[in-house]
Amino acid sequence: MAYFDAASGAPLHPVARQALSASLDDGWADPARLHREGRKARLLLDAAREAAAEAVGCRADEVAFTPSGTRAVHTGVAGALAGRRRIGRHLIVSAVEHSCVLHSAEACEAEGGAVTRVAVGRTGAVDPSGYAAALRPDTALACLQSANHEVGTVQPVAEVAEVCRAAGVPLLVDAAQSLGWGPVEGGWSLLTASAHKWGGPSGVGLLVVRKGVRFAPQGPADERESGRSPGFENIPAIVAAVASLRAVRAEAAQEAVRLRELTARIRARVPELVADVEVVGDPERRLPGTVTFSCLYVDGEALLHELDRAGFSVSSGSSCTSSTLTPSHVLEAMGVLSEGNVRVSLPPGTARADVERFLEVLPGAVAGVREKLGAPVPVTRAAPEELLVDSLGKRCPIPVIELAKVFGEVPVGGTVRVLSDDEAARLDIPAWCQMRGQEYLGEEPAERGSAYLVRRVS
Amino acid sequence: MAYFDAASGAPLHPVARQALSASLDDGWADPARLHREGRKARLLLDAAREAAAEAVGCRADEVAFTPSGTRAVHTGVAGALAGRRRIGRHLIVSAVEHSCVLHSAEACEAEGGAVTRVAVGRTGAVDPSGYAAALRPDTALACLQSANHEVGTVQPVAEVAEVCRAAGVPLLVDAAQSLGWGPVEGGWSLLTASAHKWGGPSGVGLLVVRKGVRFAPQGPADERESGRSPGFENIPAIVAAVASLRAVRAEAAQEAVRLRELTARIRARVPELVADVEVVGDPERRLPGTVTFSCLYVDGEALLHELDRAGFSVSSGSSCTSSTLTPSHVLEAMGVLSEGNVRVSLPPGTARADVERFLEVLPGAVAGVREKLGAPVPVTRAAPEELLVDSLGKRCPIPVIELAKVFGEVPVGGTVRVLSDDEAARLDIPAWCQMRGQEYLGEEPAERGSAYLVRRVS
Known part of the structure; x- marks a missing residue:
């Protein structure tokens, strides 16, 4: 048994379990109350905030605890956009952000804002010049992950932060994948993270908003967490999250x-x-x-x-x-x-x-x-030098398998036309051509789905 | 040591602690994943949803777990209002709802909606006729707590639900204070609750939306919890919340x-x-x-x-x-x-x-x-039959104390004029008159604060 999916969620760190168990006794009461149970809870919460700030490299009053990394991103993006509404409603994100950032961008668009998605190279990294080119006079906020959650590529956050700083635009860094490994370098303005990614318990995210960053929380008002995270604080989990962050950082x-x-x-x-x-x-x-x-x-x-x-x-x-x-x-x-x-x-x-x-x-x-998956291939000879592969109704990876199976049958210079109505074919047929050194000629609309044309080069 | 503040948050029930501890081993992984750890987490989540539905008296697919009761209310009110936007943007709440409901109502007003706050009697209960009178053709939603969080008064939820049902308006019931005692009776449409009120852990709320109720989740999209509660599910806490609900219900x-x-x-x-x-x-x-x-x-x-x-x-x-x-x-x-x-x-x-x-x-x-608090009273004889009490700059309960101290000095039929700039005086001076059987004559604007006039009756 080996669990190799830490990027989805790490198993609970022993220190987190210990801290959670211990703080269930002292951290269950309402920290807004004046009685002894409330004061105990408040002390735990304050200490956790100090320790989280130290690990992030910020001030304690810049840290709000949220119920998840996703909620931290949703709140952070919405609040930063609203805080700079007078500047404009343009948002910049990379094309490879976590879905919670991209969904926040879609929500921005749905409310009349504009979004630029900065492209990445073949390794998954953005180029800071891509952010520089995307900046506009009405840009309210830019977002960039510290490292990609699917392929692990580390992004040039400090360089992008510098590009944004020069333009007076705040940068929100989604540090979900990297905060357990170390603080995020550079002059970012907002930062989000998620405890269960570093071995903390579920139910705890971090939203850091640097002093001086304009921020207007959206949604119904609430006094807790500086007005940035409504609802009763989950103090035992917060204590466990911060304790485990310190523990994983030490290692x-x-x-x-x-x-x-x-x-x-x-x-x-x-x-x-x-x-x-x-x-x-x-x-x-x-x-x-x-x-x-x-x-x-x-x-x-x-x-x-x-x-x-x-x-x-x-x-x-x-x-x-x-x-x-x-x-x-x-x-x-x-x-x-x-x-x-x-x-x-x-x-x-x-x-x-x-x-x-x-x-x-x-x-x-x-x-x-x-x-x-080695299914037989329905092949129809369409022209002396063109083969037709009918993969309609078949799902990834069948279209590429059928393409590969018949490819040897066309002479060099000849073409294969693959009919497919599977979305993935649009991505995978060109990728196959690149891996095989064959020429991808492009896509044509077909009666059903699309036709993808490939020329045999070698 | 005696903790008499269960309405703010109850100490963790032993069953909750046990269930939390046990499910930390099996419930930490992402339930959306297909591997064995993900499947284990999914099983726990599904079982918890079934058990919660049974305790509430609804279908499992009507239950969403949220990070707190407050978030359940915020999401429930916003989603129900948006789901019926074509009907109108009028919201009804009682005047004694929890602040999270009232803050949701303020957010509704800020976005151009209208809110009617139904008055309560001296016991804190609404009259169903108050809801009947408040209903309008453009009413999108009505909200009523099952019981009041400050004075414990139980509301006539079933009657109000019937009034709303007859008008085709959904009723959201905030059951935070009562769900541990039993299910909410009557034909409500949405229900919210909070686990730490019944001895469950912090970090878990319930949002129930009955089938057939129009509901449009607001904010960025997210696949989890039927799109009604974004972010990684806190499964160990959810399991503990439901286990403790069953335990307190049994007792x-x-x-x-x-x-x-x-x-x-x-x-x-x-x-x-x-x-x-x-x-x-x-x-x-x-x-x-x-x-x-x-x-x-x-x-x-x-x-x-x-x-x-x-x-x-x-x-x-x-x-x-x-x-x-x-x-x-x-x-x-x-x-x-x-x-x-x-x-x-x-x-x-x-x-x-x-x-x-x-x-x-x-x-x-x-x-x-x-x-x-027995402070000396600055008294100036203003007229033979009127005393002036200058309580400017003094906070509750000093104005009432000073009123009471001089009251015996005026003859029956005479008046006392209390100058105060404390908001609470507006409430407490009439209340004192009612308790003492004296006549409250009303409030007049003064150079600073207000003047409150009281006539000695006996």
């Missing part, structure tokens, strides 16, 4: 080196062990514990189940595994293969032996899924 | 009888033991554990500190104890005395001996505060 430097070695080994070995694999994300500027790869001709959900049966819990950004049936917006923005996608995110303390066993199990799991 | 019938006897004793004995006390709230239709009284010539905060020193944790709705320096809106709406206000709310399991000791301690505590 961070050493653990980062160890996990980085393990993920480097996965990055190096997977392409040697499995054919037709693309390891994605930046090989250097990345989170210590996260590595992501995509396997051609593989259904992500099926692979995830194979690995689960073999005792490994991983996550997948493939369309096949998400409830919306659209491929991961992160992989799409990076322009890399989405099919057969696997994210391995190691929690601190992961044993080397578990990683080695994962590398032993993976090739068989991929081969098993590929074998099951 | 509720017996415990209600016991606590009702104890509060009946407080209601009866306090006026016998302490002079110039008004016990407020309905003597019959009330929560088992809550009793509230106000003491003339007493500063609520000082009394609270005296009782705290004697080992009793209570709460106060006096202006002196709130950070906003306005008297409790509940006491104001009831038209009862707000000064020297004490709310005693007994948690289940309260020992009779503790209540007896409270009754022993109370008279001395009140006398002590009254003695400290």
